[in-house]
Amino acid sequence: MPDVTTEASHPLYVPLAPLTAPRATGSHRRRRGPAPAARSVDVLARPVGPHARPADVPARPVPPADPLVRSGARPAGPPPAAPDAAPALRLAPERLRAGIVAGAGGVGLLWGLQARPSARLDVLFASGAHLTGLLAGYGVLVLLLLMARIPAVEHGVGADRLARRHALGGRYVLGLIAAHAVLALCGHAAHTHADLVTAAGDLLSYGAIAAAAAGTALLVAVGITSARSVRRRLRHETWRAVHLGALLAAALGFVHQLAGPDVAGGLLTRWLWSMAHATVAVLLLWYRLVVPARAALRHGLRVAEVRDEGPGVVSVLIRGRGVDRLCAEPGQFFRWRFLRRGLWATALPFSLSAPVRDDTLRITVKVLGDHTRRVRRLRPGTRVLASGPFGALTAHRRTRRKVLLLAGGVGITPLRALFETLPGGPGDVTLLYRASDASAVVLREELEAIARERRAALHFLLGPSDGSFDPLAPRSLRNLVPDLAAHDVYLCGPPAMARAATASLIRAGVPAPRIHSEDFDRA
Numbered sequence: 001m002p003d004v005t006t007e008a009s010h011p012l013y014v015p016l017a018p019l020t021a022p023r024a025t026g027s028h029r030r031r032r033g034p035a036p037a038a039r040s041v042d043v044l045a046r047p048v049g050p051h052a053r054p055a056d057v058p059a060r061p062v063p064p065a066d067p068l069v070r071s072g073a074r075p076a077g078p079p080p081a082a083p084d085a086a087p088a089l090r091l092a093p094e095r096l097r098a099g100i101v102a103g104a105g106g107v108g109l110l111w112g113l114q115a116r117p118s119a120r121l122d123v124l125f126a127s128g129a130h131l132t133g134l135l136a137g138y139g140v141l142v143l144l145l146l147m148a149r150i151p152a153v154e155h156g157v158g159a160d161r162l163a164r165r166h167a168l169g170g171r172y173v174l175g176l177i178a179a180h181a182v183l184a185l186c187g188h189a190a191h192t193h194a195d196l197v198t199a200a201g202d203l204l205s206y207g208a209i210a211a212a213a214a215g216t217a218l219l220v221a222v223g224i225t226s227a228r229s230v231r232r233r234l235r236h237e238t239w240r241a242v243h244l245g246a247l248l249a250a251a252l253g254f255v256h257q258l259a260g261p262d263v264a265g266g267l268l269t270r271w272l273w274s275m276a277h278a279t280v281a282v283l284l285l286w287y288r289l290v291v292p293a294r295a296a297l298r299h300g301l302r303v304a305e306v307r308d309e310g311p312g313v314v315s316v317l318i319r320g321r322g323v324d325r326l327c328a329e330p331g332q333f334f335r336w337r338f339l340r341r342g343l344w345a346t347a348l349p350f351s352l353s354a355p356v357r358d359d360t361l362r363i364t365v366k367v368l369g370d371h372t373r374r375v376r377r378l379r380p381g382t383r384v385l386a387s388g389p390f391g392a393l394t395a396h397r398r399t400r401r402k403v404l405l406l407a408g409g410v411g412i413t414p415l416r417a418l419f420e421t422l423p424g425g426p427g428d429v430t431l432l433y434r435a436s437d438a439s440a441v442v443l444r445e446e447l448e449a450i451a452r453e454r455r456a457a458l459h460f461l462l463g464p465s466d467g468s469f470d471p472l473a474p475r476s477l478r479n480l481v482p483d484l485a486a487h488d489v490y491l492c493g494p495p496a497m498a499r500a501a502t503a504s505l506i507r508a509g510v511p512a513p514r515i516h517s518e519d520f521d522r523a
Contacts (some may be wrong), residue, residue: 016227018267026203028353030343030358037056038377041118050424062217088268089151090152090155090187090392091152091156091157092156093161095155096157100142104135107134110134110269111134111158114130115130117217119281122187122188122190123187124187125183126135126183126184126185126191128183128187130260130261132177132179132180132183133180133184133257133260134257135176135509136173136176136180137257137273139176139252140173140249140253141276141280142169143166143170143173143246144247144279144284145252145283146165146166146169146282147163147166147500148280148283148284148288149288149387150283150287151287154392155332155389155391155392156392157392157395158392158393158518159333159390159392159518160517160518160519170226171223171430173219174220174223177216177219177435180225180468181216183204184370185199185200185203188203196344196352202376206259208256208258209256210250211253211256212254212255214249215248215250215252215256217247218246218248218249218252219249221245222242222243222246222249224238224370225238225239225242225243226277228405234498236346236371237345237346240346250277253489256276257273258270258273258398259273279477291387291388292385292386294383295326295386295387296385298453299320299321299322299323299325300320300321301323301384301385301386302318302319302320302380302381302384303316303318303379303380303381303382304318304319304360304380305380306376306378308437309439309442309443310366310441310442311369311440312366312367312378313364313365313366313410313437313442314364314367315353315362315363315364316362316363316364316365316378317360317361317362318336318362318363318384318386319360320359320361322359323359324356324359326350326356326386326388326389328356328361328389328423329389329395330352330355330417330418330420330422331351331352331393331395331414331415332389332390332393332414332416333349333351333352333388333390334349334361334388334390334413335348335350335386335388336349336350336363336376336384336386338375339382339383339384339385340374340378340379342371342374343371343374343375346371348371348372348375349390350363350364350413351363351391351414352389352413352414353412353414353417353443354416354417354420355420361386363413364410364413364442364443366409366410383477386437391414391494391518392420393414393418395418395421397490397516398422398446398488399488400514401421401428402424402427402428402430402486402487402488403424403428403429403430403483403488403489404430404431404481404487404490405418405429405431405473405489405490406432406489406490406491406493406501406505407430407432407433407460407491407504408433408434408435408492408497409435409440409497410442410493411493411494412433412442412443412497413442413443413492414492414518415431415490415492416443416446416447416463418490419431419447419450419451419456420450424454426455426456427456428456429454429457430458430480430481430487431447431451431455432459432477432480432481433447433460433461435460435461435499436462436464437463438462441460441462444460457481459480472500473504474508475508476505476506477504484505484509485508485510487510488514489510489516490507491505491515491516492518495519497515498519502517
């Protein structure tokens with residue numbers, strides 16, 4: 001089947017220069033064979049018809065152009081699943097939302113059963129303070145649960161959605177705490193016939209209320225440092241240290257709640273409230289401390305090699321024992337801690353840029369800041385702690401036979417793994433790769449090899465983002481993918497590009513539920 005150059009049919013396509021082996025420098029040398037002839041590949045797909053391969057039959061195995069393991073033979077195609085691996089449990093976003101709402105309803109019922117109707121002003125203020133206090137305490141538990149990194153929740157909802165809901169929920173919780181404080185202050189002032197300043201001093205003389213005030217101050221600090229404009233100016237380590245204060249704030253709030261009439265009023269209520277807090281605490285300790293520590297001991301991950309992939313882009317190969325037991329799926333990411341100076345204190349979220357093979361994981365990183373510059377200088381043998389896998393940008397989201405993968409910049413990394421492994425026949429999978437110029441195309445050889453072997457369409461959309469022609473406009477997308485509305489779309493790229501592409505896809509006729517994306521800046 002013939003290949004055709006993409007520059008002939010699109011004003012933004014430009015010829016790609018011939019591939020040449022990069023000059024080896026330092027300790028990260030790369031032994032490469034002769035480069036294949038240059039071309040920007042658009043492999044023609046066979047029409048789908050009665051003789052086409054069914055969609056549920058995997059495509060032929062793909063021999064990647066750049067093997068992960070350089071010594072010995074490597075099996076081609078997607079890696080086999082671990083013999084004892086069970087299907088991943090996934091909690092659907094709708095069920096998570098329904099569970100949170102149901103829990104809030106239970107808290108409201110608890111308040112209603114204890115409320116005593118009265119027209120007195122102090123009682124009205126006190127009733128409102130009790131309801132907002134209970135909801136605020138429940139909200140803090142929900143926020144902690146969302147960030148506990150429970151696999152079923154992470155794999156079903158997605159780390160970026162969880163982060164967005166966590167951020168939105170934090171605003172509601174702070175609002176409820178503020179309302180609780182104001183209503184409690186006004187109720188106490190009305191009950192004691194004192195002014196607000198005197199009433200505030202009187203309330204703070206109680207130890208449980210003073211603990212709640214300290215916890216509130218910690219939560220306010222967390223909220224301020226989480227604001228986008230503030231967070232950009234903070235080092236990640238500083239932001240993380242402040243954010244850990246939310247755990248102490250939750251403990252102080254729990255002390256306050258046990259002293260309040262709504263929780264302390266009955267043995268069953270105290271037991272239920274205590275069990276809810278204990279459950280969340282155990283989940284946090286288990287999934288954020290015990291599971292990563294156990295995985296570190298079990299797999300013994302170390303950096304095997306660092307390879308230059310292009311200007312400012314490197315791939316890091318990480319090898320260990322029994323890595324297939326991690327059950328990582330193409331499209332997912334890990335949070336990586338490289339145990340060397342300047343990196344050990346920060347968990348960096350990077351996607352797998354290839355399926356797991358031969359106990360080897362691969363990530364591909366673009367150098368954008370201090371941490372990624374240090375990743376580029378990693379030495380073989382460096383110990384690695386990996387937490388995960390996380391993310392829901394996987395094959396389980398697929399609802400249609402035809403799939404469009406739309407990548408921007410280094411966002412190609414999770415989509416490259418999906419491009420190789422998503423089941424489908426010729427013409428079922430299309431990859432559009434948006435980049436500023438030919439030098440910004442990452443993993444080009446591998447993408448071209450996959451496209452040739454699978455007979456999949458591959459388009460490199462090259463040109464400046466502020467150019468007069470927009471290759472991601474609805475009409476342009478429909479020209480490249482005529483039956484675009486019949487596709488599922490997997491999207492990964494810089495936030496601005498992802499937002500613009502999502503809007504264009506919807507205008508081009510793709511329903512929003514069939515646009516699958518994950519914002520790794522929020523992960």
